[in-house]
Amino acid sequence: MATTVLFHQHGGPDVLALADLPVGAPGPGELRLRIDAIGLNRAEVLWRDGNYIEPVARFPARLGTEAAGTVDAVGVGVAGFTPGQTVSVIPAFSQNDYAVYADHALVPASAVIPRPDTVGAVDGAAVWMPYLTAYGALAGTLAPGDTLVVTAASSSVGLAALRVARRLGATPIAVTRTDAKKATLLAHGAAHVLTNDTQDVAAAILDLTHGRGTDHTFDAVAGPGVTDLARTTAPGGSVIVYGALSGRPTPFPGIDLGLPALTLRTFTVHEVTRDPERLRRAHAFVTEGLRTGDFQAVVDRTFPLTAIADAHRHLESGTQIGKIVATVEH
Structure with missing residues (x-):
C-alpha cells in the first residue's frame, strides 16, 4: 500500500486528503518508484481547482508530476534502469494517468531520468522542470x-x-x-x-x-x-x-x-518532455549547467507530505522564491 494524496472534488487546499492505496507491479514501459521528494507546481493548483488546461477525468483524482526517488521495480521492455537506482521524474504525462504525490508510484519510464549521486532528493525534485x-x-x-x-x-x-x-x-x-x-x-x-x-x-x-x-x-x-x-x-x-x-x-x-x-x-x-530528441538535448544542456555551477536548484521551503495542504497554501501565497518541495518519510 502507498500513502497517496487524493481529492474527491475541486476546491482549495483543504480538499487534499491522504489515503492508502495499492500500487501494484509496473506494467510494460513503466517503473515503480519509492518517492523521497516531490516538487510542487502551480499547474497542480489549477488541476486541483478545476482550471487546468486539461480537465480531471474522474474522481477521486491524484496529482503531481515532479519527484525524486529510487527505482523499486522495472516493467517489461524498460532498459537503462535497475532497482535501487536514484532518479528524477519530469512532467511528461497526464495526471489522469499517473501521479507522484505519494510515497510509492508507478510512472512511465519515458518520464524518468537518472539522478547523479551528487544530487540529493530535494534538489532532484526541484531542478528539472x-x-x-x-x-x-x-x-x-x-x-x-x-x-x-x-x-x-x-x-x-x-x-x-x-x-x-x-x-x-x-x-x-x-x-x-x-x-x-x-x-x-x-x-x-x-x-x-x-x-x-x-x-x-x-x-x-x-x-x-x-x-x-x-x-x-x-x-x-x-x-x-x-x-x-x-x-x-x-x-x-x-x-x-x-x-x-x-x-x-x-x-x-x-x-x-x-x-x-x-x-x-x-x-x-x-513540448520538450514528450519529444525524445528535444529532451535529450535539454537534458544534456541542463546537466552541463549543473556540472559547471551555472545552474542550481532553488528551494524555498520543504513540507512533509502529510502537510500537503499547508504546502499548497504556501504555494498560493506567492511569497516563495523558487521551488516548494514535499518530502516523504519512509
Missing part, C-alpha cells in the same frame, strides 16, 4: 546580445530563465511585484529588476532598451498585461506565454497595436 521549461522556450530563440524580460521572475521557472539567458549570452530583465525579492533576483543573474508596485514597467523596459524595446519576453502572468509586453517588444521580437497567474482573459494585442512585427506564442514543458 524549471530548467527544462526555460531551455525549451528560450534555446533557439535567444541569441547573444538579446534582451529578455522575465515576469514572475522569483518563481522556480523565472529564476531558471535568468540563468539560462545568461548562459546563452542574453541580458535578462526581471519583473516582480515588490522590491522584497530584488537582491535575490540580482544574485540569480538579473541585470535589472523592475517592480510592478513601484514602477511603470512598460516605460522602464523602453528606458532600459533606449526606446527599442526588448527582444523577447518570457511571461508567466498573461491577462491584460500582455498588451503592454507586446507594446515594449522590439520589431521581430516575441512574447512567450507559459502561465496564467493573472487568472484573467488574455487579449490578442496585435490588432490594438496596429499589427506590429512580433511573435506571440504559448509554451508548456511538454
Whole structure:
C-alpha cells in the first residue's frame, strides 16, 4: 500500500486528503518508484481547482508530476534502469494517468531520468522542470546580445530563465511585484529588476532598451498585461506565454497595436518532455549547467507530505522564491 494524496472534488487546499492505496507491479514501459521528494507546481493548483488546461477525468483524482526517488521495480521492455537506482521524474504525462504525490508510484519510464549521486532528493525534485521549461522556450530563440524580460521572475521557472539567458549570452530583465525579492533576483543573474508596485514597467523596459524595446519576453502572468509586453517588444521580437497567474482573459494585442512585427506564442514543458530528441538535448544542456555551477536548484521551503495542504497554501501565497518541495518519510 502507498500513502497517496487524493481529492474527491475541486476546491482549495483543504480538499487534499491522504489515503492508502495499492500500487501494484509496473506494467510494460513503466517503473515503480519509492518517492523521497516531490516538487510542487502551480499547474497542480489549477488541476486541483478545476482550471487546468486539461480537465480531471474522474474522481477521486491524484496529482503531481515532479519527484525524486529510487527505482523499486522495472516493467517489461524498460532498459537503462535497475532497482535501487536514484532518479528524477519530469512532467511528461497526464495526471489522469499517473501521479507522484505519494510515497510509492508507478510512472512511465519515458518520464524518468537518472539522478547523479551528487544530487540529493530535494534538489532532484526541484531542478528539472524549471530548467527544462526555460531551455525549451528560450534555446533557439535567444541569441547573444538579446534582451529578455522575465515576469514572475522569483518563481522556480523565472529564476531558471535568468540563468539560462545568461548562459546563452542574453541580458535578462526581471519583473516582480515588490522590491522584497530584488537582491535575490540580482544574485540569480538579473541585470535589472523592475517592480510592478513601484514602477511603470512598460516605460522602464523602453528606458532600459533606449526606446527599442526588448527582444523577447518570457511571461508567466498573461491577462491584460500582455498588451503592454507586446507594446515594449522590439520589431521581430516575441512574447512567450507559459502561465496564467493573472487568472484573467488574455487579449490578442496585435490588432490594438496596429499589427506590429512580433511573435506571440504559448509554451508548456511538454513540448520538450514528450519529444525524445528535444529532451535529450535539454537534458544534456541542463546537466552541463549543473556540472559547471551555472545552474542550481532553488528551494524555498520543504513540507512533509502529510502537510500537503499547508504546502499548497504556501504555494498560493506567492511569497516563495523558487521551488516548494514535499518530502516523504519512509
